[in-house]
Amino acid sequence: MVSAPGKVIVYGEHSVVYGKAAIAAALSLRSYLLVTPLLGITRKLTLRFPDIGLDHSWHIDSLPWDTFSVPGEKKFYFDAVERLDTNLVDAINPLVADIPGNVRKVAALAFLYMYLVLGSKDAPASAYTLRSTVPIGAGLGSSASISVCLSAALQLQMGTLDTPYSGMTASEALLELKRINNWAFVGEMCIHGNPSGVDNTVSTGGRAVLFKRADPTLPPQVTHLSGFPELPLLLVNTKHPRSTAVLVAGVRSLLSKHESITRSVLETMDLITIEAHSIICDPDFSSSAGSPYLDRLGELIRINHGLLISLGVSHPKLERIRELVDHAGVGWTKLTGAGGGGCSITLLRPDVEQSILDELDVKLSNEGFEKYKTTLGGDGVGVLWPAVANVDNKEVQITEDMFLAAVGVEGAEGLVGVGALGKGDTGWKFWGDLVSAESHFTLH
Ligand SMILES: Nc1ncnc2c1ncn2[C@@H]1O[C@H](COP(=O)(O)OP(=O)(O)OP(=O)(O)O)[C@@H](O)[C@H]1O
Numbered sequence: 001m002v003s004a005p006g007k008v009i010v011y012g013e014h015s016v017v018y019g020k021a022a023i024a025a026a027l028s029l030r031s032y033l034l035v036t037p038l039l040g041i042t043r044k045l046t047l048r049f050p051d052i053g054l055d056h057s058w059h060i061d062s063l064p065w066d067t068f069s070v071p072g073e074k075k076f077y078f079d080a081v082e083r084l085d086t087n088l089v090d091a092i093n094p095l096v097a098d099i100p101g102n103v104r105k106v107a108a109l110a111f112l113y114m115y116l117v118l119g120s121k122d123a124p125a126s127a128y129t130l131r132s133t134v135p136i137g138a139g140l141g142s143s144a145s146i147s148v149c150l151s152a153a154l155q156l157q158m159g160t161l162d163t164p165y166s167g168m169t170a171s172e173a174l175l176e177l178k179r180i181n182n183w184a185f186v187g188e189m190c191i192h193g194n195p196s197g198v199d200n201t202v203s204t205g206g207r208a209v210l211f212k213r214a215d216p217t218l219p220p221q222v223t224h225l226s227g228f229p230e231l232p233l234l235l236v237n238t239k240h241p242r243s244t245a246v247l248v249a250g251v252r253s254l255l256s257k258h259e260s261i262t263r264s265v266l267e268t269m270d271l272i273t274i275e276a277h278s279i280i281c282d283p284d285f286s287s288s289a290g291s292p293y294l295d296r297l298g299e300l301i302r303i304n305h306g307l308l309i310s311l312g313v314s315h316p317k318l319e320r321i322r323e324l325v326d327h328a329g330v331g332w333t334k335l336t337g338a339g340g341g342g343c344s345i346t347l348l349r350p351d352v353e354q355s356i357l358d359e360l361d362v363k364l365s366n367e368g369f370e371k372y373k374t375t376l377g378g379d380g381v382g383v384l385w386p387a388v389a390n391v392d393n394k395e396v397q398i399t400e401d402m403f404l405a406a407v408g409v410e411g412a413e414g415l416v417g418v419g420a421l422g423k424g425d426t427g428w429k430f431w432g433d434l435v436s437a438e439s440h441f442t443l444h
């Protein structure tokens with residue numbers, strides 16, 4: 001079993017697609033992917049993604065292996081891939097044609113693209129069962145977290161990736177993280193067309209990063225923010241679903257119509273992220289009551305949101321949340337992720353009375369919004385191998401049935417979460433734990 005987190009973009013969504021800087025942090029909400037052997041004589045490959053109602057099988061021998069093995073064009077697990085090969089996508093499309101709905105189709109496309117490059121015709125028949133506690137299409141990086149899981153699971157299964165072990169050096173762990181991230185980026189391209197790579201990068205490495213990809217033909221610069229402060233954040237879901245691909249395409253269309261104006265908005269967003277980064281890195285930074293640092297970060301959140309509205313990626317429900325928070329006077333709010341619905345973040349003022357926050361909670365829930373309790377800056381991709389859980393004080397192999405039967409987010413977390421199984425020899429292992437928290441690294 002592998003697992004990877006969702007993320008929150010604190011500053012710089014959308015502008016990051018155009019080479020500007022963004023700051024993002026891993027969430028404690030995570031996706032979990034279990035790989036189990038399929039016994040019997042049929043050589044099948046089964047995808048079970050119950051969160052989106054996808055349950056589909058293919059015969060391994062009927063997959064377009066030849067198209068994916070053309071000498072000179074074939075990609076390997078160690079290659080960096082910057083764009084999808086349309087011939088390969090065309091070869092997969094007939095295999096997903098009878099899967100209903102775009103949400104399921106693109107998830108299956110991402111899996112098959114990665115499987116056909118990273119997998120093998122001779123691989124054992126397997127089922128890939130995925131459950132996630134990251135809300136889908138809500139701006140919290142659900143697609144990146146599943147792409148990271150698929151990338152890690154396939155490379156582990158094919159033996160091209162080492163699980164973290166105590167003697168693994170930081171540079172070995174970093175190389176494994178880069179390989180996971182490279183192929184997770186491919187999954188993201190299958191799901192939402194033109195990703196910047198920030199979501200899969202933070203989901204792979206965990207913690208918090210400053211991300212910038214000034215030149216799309218070169219790897220991004222990724223600075224690990226080891227001193228990322230524990231900011232008091234409120235995370236609220238409008239529960240209005242939307243597609244990242246559509247929102248990113250909308251900004252591109254605005255750019256083509258009003259080029260210099262839109263460019264100057266994107267430049268200003270870059271300045272916002274750079275300024276926020278310098279505030280966070282200030283050795284005197286403090287987020288306590290009365291701190292001018294927090295006010296400045298909050299103002300930058302407000303300005304960033306205003307610019308996102310001008311790009312056309314807000315939504316009346318996001319504006320309603322902002323109105324309720326502003327009325328309560330408890331902090332500064334912006335959309336996070338692609339917008340168009342999805343989630344907002346509010347940087348809370350530290351001196352707010354609890355009764356005011358409680359009143360706000362009631363108002364938000366009366367209007368159908370959902371508040372998440374989550375922490376930022378957690379672990380990136382991890383592996384549980386062997387996949388053993390603790391049931392009634394006994395160690396038992398996690399079966400697909402058991403995994404599917406766990407009820408809701410709490411059931412899944414209670415069975416396989418890091419909180420339930422811990423870290424170490426018999427629990428979850430994270431490559432990121434072997435990489436120095438102080439290092440500035442490039443994950444791509
Ligand atoms: N739990 C899941 N099971 C299967 N597929 C999923 C799951 N979560 C996400 N996906 C895939 O990812 C897609 C959602 O990706 P999208 O990029 O639109 O939203 P997001 O990643 O949640 O938001 P953002 O990119 O703004 O952070 C879904 O359409 C689906 O194909």
Ligand SMILES: C[C@@](O)(CCO)CC(=O)[O-]
Binds near residue numbers: 013197198244
């Ligand atoms: C909207 C966007 O900037 C963030 C989505 O989480 C898209 C991307 O960076 O790929």
